[in-house]
Amino acid sequence: MPRPLLLRLLLLLSLLGLGACLGGSVAGVAGAAEPTTLAASHLAKMDVDKEDWKAKTHDWWAAHLTPLQVQVCRDAGTERPFTGAHNAHKGPGTFLCSSCGLALFDAQTKFDSGTGWPSFFDALPGAIKSVSDTSLGMTRVEVRCSRCDAHLGHVFDDGPKPTGLRYCINSVCLLTAGPPPPK
Numbered sequence: 585m586p587r588p589l590l591l592r593l594l595l596l597l598s599l600l601g602l603g604a605c606l607g608g609s610v611a612g613v614a615g616a617a618e619p620t621t622l623a624a625s626h627l628a629k630m631d632v633d634k635e636d637w638k639a640k641t642h643d644w645w646a647a648h649l650t651p652l653q654v655q656v657c658r659d660a661g662t663e664r665p666f667t668g669a670h671n672a673h674k675g676p677g678t679f680l681c682s683s684c685g686l687a688l689f690d691a692q693t694k695f696d697s698g699t700g701w702p703s704f705f706d707a708l709p710g711a712i713k714s715v716s717d718t719s720l721g722m723t724r725v726e727v728r729c730s731r732c733d734a735h736l737g738h739v740f741d742d743g744p745k746p747t748g749l750r751y752c753i754n755s756v757c758l759l760t761a762g763p764p765p766p767k
């Protein structure tokens with residue numbers, strides 16, 4: 585294969601890889617002002633287990649989340665890659681839904697996918713709901729929070745062992761908490 589063609593092919597493949605998480609629109613420019621921990625979010629003042637999360641209106645979400653959280657987590661947008669605070673996060677703990685506080689991912693399942701979005705090879709039992717997504721001319725599997733229906737990202741079958749899955753998740757839809765995930 586001639587070298588210029590090979591380079592073009594590699595560039596195309598890298599662009600496709602970066603675009604793998606893209607939803608309906610790309611939102612925001614940086615995640616620096618977004619809450620990153622449970623204590624920093626609206627959830628700190630709530631009894632998250634007693635709320636009727638599926639009954640919340642869009643206006644309620646808009647009053648309690650940041651504009652970027654609303655765009656991505658409630659309106660199925662996508663944050664710009666390499667901007668989210670959790671993308672490079674390492675260490676133990678649990679990743680929670682930034683909308684309702686449900687534990688979604690054990691930090692031990694996080695890996696560096698190189699895509700610019702936090703990536704996990706497994707989710708906690710019962711935490712995630714999968715939905716077929718045919719936007720942008722592609723067939724993908726969208727993943728949502730099973731408790732509040734927040735859009736989180738997509739899941740692909742090109743992840744590492746042991747599951748072979750890659751949950752490609754918007755950082756702004758996550759919060760971190762120190763304790764280990766519930767068993």
Ligand SMILES: [Zn+2]
Pocket residue numbers: 681682683684685686729730731732733734
């Ligand atoms: Zn949720």
